[in-house]
Amino acid sequence: TQLLEQSPQFLSIQEGENLTVYCNSSSVFSSLQWYRQEPGEGPVLLVTVVTGGEVKKLKRLTFQFGDARKDSSLHITAAQPGDTGLYLCAGAGYNQGGKLIFGQGTELSVKP
Amino acid sequence: GAGVSQSPSNKVTEKGKDVELRCDPISGHTALYWYRQRLGQGLEFLIYFQGNSAPDKSGLPSDRFSAERTGESVSTLTIQRTQQEDSAVYLCASSPSGPMNTEAFFGQGTRLTVV
Numbered sequence: 001t002q003l004l005e006q007s008p009q010f011l012s013i014q015e016g017e018n019l020t021v022y023c024n025s026s027s028v029f030s031s032l033q034w035y036r037q038e039p040g041e042g043p044v045l046l047v048t049v050v051t052g053g054e055v056k057k058l059k060r061l062t063f064q065f066g067d068a069r070k071d072s073s074l075h076i077t078a079a080q081p082g083d084t085g086l087y088l089c090a091g092a093g094y095n096q097g098g099k100l101i102f103g104q105g106t107e108l109s110v111k112p
Numbered sequence: 113g114a115g116v117s118q119s120p121s122n123k124v125t126e127k128g129k130d131v132e133l134r135c136d137p138i139s140g141h142t143a144l145y146w147y148r149q150r151l152g153q154g155l156e157f158l159i160y161f162q163g164n165s166a167p168d169k170s171g172l173p174s175d176r177f178s179a180e181r182t183g184e185s186v187s188t189l190t191i192q193r194t195q196q197e198d199s200a201v202y203l204c205a206s207s208p209s210g211p212m213n214t215e216a217f218f219g220q221g222t223r224l225t226v227v
Contacts, residue, residue, distance in 0.1 A: 014118075040220065042205070042218025042220050045216070048214075048215065099145070100205075102157070103151075104143075105153065
C-alpha cells in the first residue's frame with residue numbers, strides 16, 4: 001500500500017503548457033516536501049510546506065499544502081525543457097514514526 | 113565533506129555474493145536514511161538512523177539486508193546472498209536532525225546490478 005499517491009505518473013507536454021502534479025494521502029503529515037531528481041543524481045529539495053493551506057512560489061512553480069495536511073499539489077506555469085525530470089513528494093510526521101516517506105514520482109517530459 | 117558521498121557508484125555482482133554499500137553523510141547530520149529506487153520509480157524506504165541507533169528498520173525487505181552506523185557518521189548497508197531483484201539504485205540521505213521540516217540531502221546513489 002502506497003502511503004503517498006502521486007498523479008499522474010507520466011506527463012509529456014509541449015514547452016509553454018501548464019501542468020499540475022498531485023500528491024494525496026489518507027494520512028496527516030507534519031510537513032510535506034517536493035524534490036526533483038535528474039537521471040544519475042539524487043533528489044534535490046525544491047520546497048517544504050508545513051502549514052495547512054500554505055502556498056509557496058518558486059519562480060514558475062507553485063506548491064500548495066492541503067488544509068487538512070493530507071495532500072499537496074505542484075503547479076508549473078509555462079513549462080520549459082529544463083523542467084524535465086522526476087518530481088517526488090515526500091511526507092514526514094509523527095504518524096510516520098519520524099521517517100520521510102516518498103511517493104512514486106511523476107516523470108515529466110517537456111518537449112521544445 | 114561538502115555533500116553526502118556514496119561508494120561505490122556502480123557495483124556489478126554475481127547472484128549469491130554479498131555486497132557492502134557505504135554512505136558518508138554531511139558532517140554533523142544526526143539523521144541518516146537509506147532508500148532503494150528501481151528504474152523510473154519513487155524511493156522505497158529501507159532504514160532510518162538517528163545517531164547510531166535505528167528507530168525504524170521496517171523497510172528492510174528481508175533478513176538478507178542489514179545496516180549499521182558508527183560514530184554518528186559513516187553507514188554501511190549490507191546485502192547478503194544477493195538476488196536479481198536486489199538490482200536497483202541505493203540512495204543515502206542525511207539531515208541535520210530528523211525529517212520534520214528539514215531538508216534531506218541525498219548522495220548520488222550506488223547502482224547495484226546482480227547478474
